[in-house]
Amino acid sequence: MLKVRGIDRALMRMVNEAARDSLPNEFAAMLREEDGVVQELVLLPGTLQGKDSATLMLHMMPIDYSIVGTVHSHPGYSNRPSRQDLELFRRSGYVHVITCLPFDEGSWRAYDGAGRPLRLPVVDL
Numbered sequence: 001m002l003k004v005r006g007i008d009r010a011l012m013r014m015v016n017e018a019a020r021d022s023l024p025n026e027f028a029a030m031l032r033e034e035d036g037v038v039q040e041l042v043l044l045p046g047t048l049q050g051k052d053s054a055t056l057m058l059h060m061m062p063i064d065y066s067i068v069g070t071v072h073s074h075p076g077y078s079n080r081p082s083r084q085d086l087e088l089f090r091r092s093g094y095v096h097v098i099t100c101l102p103f104d105e106g107s108w109r110a111y112d113g114a115g116r117p118l119r120l121p122v123v124d125l
């Protein structure tokens, strides 16, 4: 069922840069895959950015089956999903990435729709 085999290294670098630029707020976007690799961000209009939560406006989500999940940043040192994150994961796909400080290659983690850690290899396209 899982059609995603990895995430593009350049995309993850872009996410971490956006996360840094968004401080002290969170950064949030949807993830799109192509050929089994997550390689594009979809920014939703009306996405609220706050210190504690990045609320994705799911009703604004285009009908697009290449969107596989979400990514957001935590302005702290934990990349564990909050209770609201788990609720978001459950409703919006099966690949979810949370990155945290210091926003580098080792500071993010992927989860499935149930909030379980997901192995998501970094690939170079």
Ligand SMILES: [Zn+2]
Binding pocket: 072, 073, 074, 080, 081, 082, 085, 098
């Ligand atoms: Zn979160």
